Amino acid sequence: MTQEQRALYKTLDEILWTEWDPIGVNEIEEARDEYYDYLPEIFKLKLNNADRETIAEYLFKVETEHMGLFASIENCRKVADKIISVSV
Numbered sequence: 744m745t746q747e748q749r750a751l752y753k754t755l756d757e758i759l760w761t762e763w764d765p766i767g768v769n770e771i772e773e774a775r776d777e778y779y780d781y782l783p784e785i786f787k788l789k790l791n792n793a794d795r796e797t798i799a800e801y802l803f804k805v806e807t808e809h810m811g812l813f814a815s816i817e818n819c820r821k822v823a824d825k826i827i828s829v830s831v
Contacts, residue, residue, distance in 0.1 A: 748790075754829050755785050763822045765806045765814065781805055789826055798823035 744752070759778040760769050768774040781802075788798050799819040806814035 751789065751829065752782070752786050755789060755826060756782055758822065758825050758829070759785065762825055763802060763819075765802075765810060765812055785826065789829070795820060795823045795827060798826055 756779070759782060760775070763778070766777065768777050784801060785798070788801060799816060799822070802819040802822055803814050803816050806812045806819070
């Protein structure tokens with residue numbers, strides 16, 4: 744992984760932690776690793792220039808199918824927009 748890719752990975756992690764945070768734990772430092780399992784897929788989607796809907800659908804699927812939550816596709820789209828806007 745290049746230095747730029749490491750920086751991107753860290754930025755994406757921060758977006759998931761601060762902006763996405765579907766279970767609302769980002770104020771609990773002990774839970775900092777809560778979204779690490781989803782980060783590799785988000786990183787891959789970003790590197791492959793996935794579009795807004797693809798990223799949003801992945802986040803929505805994680806929230807609804809993996810976490811069993813009631814999710815907002817619009818919120819997932821907002822997070823996807825932030826992910827897309829990150830420079831590689």
